[in-house]
Amino acid sequence: MLEIKKLQKSFSGFNFGPVNLTIDHGSHYILLGPSGSGKSLLLELIAGFQKASAGEIYLNGSNLLQLAPHKRGIAMVFQRPALFQHLSVAQNIAFPMRAANIRESEIRKTTLELAERFSIESLLKRRPASLSGGEAQRVSLARALAMKPSMILLDEPLSSLDVQLRTQIRRYLISLNKDGLTMLHVTHDYEEALRLSSQVGIIQNGTIIQSGKPEVVFRNPATAFVAELAGIRNYFKVRLENLPGQSNKIAVINGIAIKLYTDSLSAEGFILINEDQIILSTELYQSSAQNNFTGKIVTYTKKPVGNEVEIDVGIRIFAHISDESLSRMAIKTGMQVAVTFKLAAVRFLDL
């Protein structure tokens, strides 16, 4: 378990913290924040590349700030993999083991195991300069694991990769986390947070302003900033089912079947429904839209532009409607409404 207490770092013009954060063993904690918010700085403080001005960091009970950076036992994976260009892929992976004076026979065995796990067996003799972005990131993950870290720090490890490679690396991250590796992962990408996190935190101007389970943080943003950063509030973890004879698929959540179109081959993932593309009406009517439900209004909230209405149709769905529609429909809590949206309003994110 990682425990951060009142961690602070002062620069001229930027104050980081105080940050308090607890990351449970085995969790994938994603810290979401825009660039310049201090999220990478937090990783550098934990890794020891920066000296904290005040505060404490404990990893499994030992005070990290009293340990030299090379004795902390926490691996870090950078946005652009910091591979050692003068060493081969195999030597890169062996580097942490050689630093720890592990026997050569053991090093060879572990290098091969890691190479197999990350499908880089054929690259072992190559130099990093000849690798593609995805290959380099796989090597950097293998190298980080070679030190058998107590936890791993991920500094936007996916953001310099194209979409296909992201999926591949994301799957590695999911499998490493399933194996019990604790992760602190910083990103500015809301969708990454949705897909990967077991806990999520939002950082703004060097302070963590909200932290908790993703469904709590994203559905109940504490501030407008969190709401904006958290993006779409209609998101659900789903398993897709095929519709016989149709190109559409359905996602079943709590007995509610939502139809969508996707060419993803993956069965598991998240669906996102755009709040702006949901139509509310007083009763169900015939239309070309294929997703039609009825439910009761739970709450409605005034937003800078329009209103956000929360409807319980078996699952909670948020819709964005104008002030004019709100008064014309005489929206009230507890009122029965019909909820309609097209297939195209539903986006699928695979895992």
Add this chain to the structure above:
Amino acid sequence: MVFKNNSLNLFFAFLGGLFLLFLVAPLLNLMLAASPAKLFETASDPVVSKSIGLSLMMAAVATFFSAMLAVPFAWLMARSKFRLKHLVSGLIDLPMMIPHSAAGIALLGVVNRESAFGKLASGFGIDFIDQPAGIAVAMAFVSVPYLFNASYNAFANVPLRTEHAALNLGASPAKVFFKISLPLAWKGVLNGLIMMFARGMSEFGAVIIIAYNPFTTPVLIFDRFNAFGLKNAQGISALFILISLVVFIGLRLITKPSEDVRN
């Protein structure tokens, strides 16, 4: 955009031709004046071969000991940010800027037998005046900025992130320096070592002030010229230029000039 055969290019090419002629003509003239037989005869002269051996040996000694001090310091400077950094950089460049004879005089003030340092060194059995050790010190003084600057640029080009990654993977700071920073900067450092060696072995001004004897080749050339005139100094000059050329070509083959990122 490519300009071909316009009058400005032609004019500049003409200026360039004059410039290259200015550089090459004296050397070419000297090499033509010295026949292979004469070069061989010069090389067989024990005074000449001894001076060449001394020049190369002392340049190597100067480079070796300077590297011990300057290369780690270049890394430290490349990784440090402090207010007076530019001042320290300027100080290191100073020996390149001042007349080398003046550098020799300055050095003589410190290493002469009457000075505190001279006395201390004497206590350890090291004398500088008219001694190989003095030659090495004079060579080091005027040529070490080349080594420092090349090493500084090479280390500055090693991404800090790479060193951080190595630390993070459990390597001690010393291991990071020797296994990561130095190998990654090696080409630039080697460039600096060769430049310092080449510059050191050719040094005349500072060396002659500290040690007229034993002769290094540049001092011997001057001595022969003074005593016997131009013709006599040409053979040994040509021979030494040939040796310098070998070193220089070696340098160009091994390394490419690294960019100056200091500022």
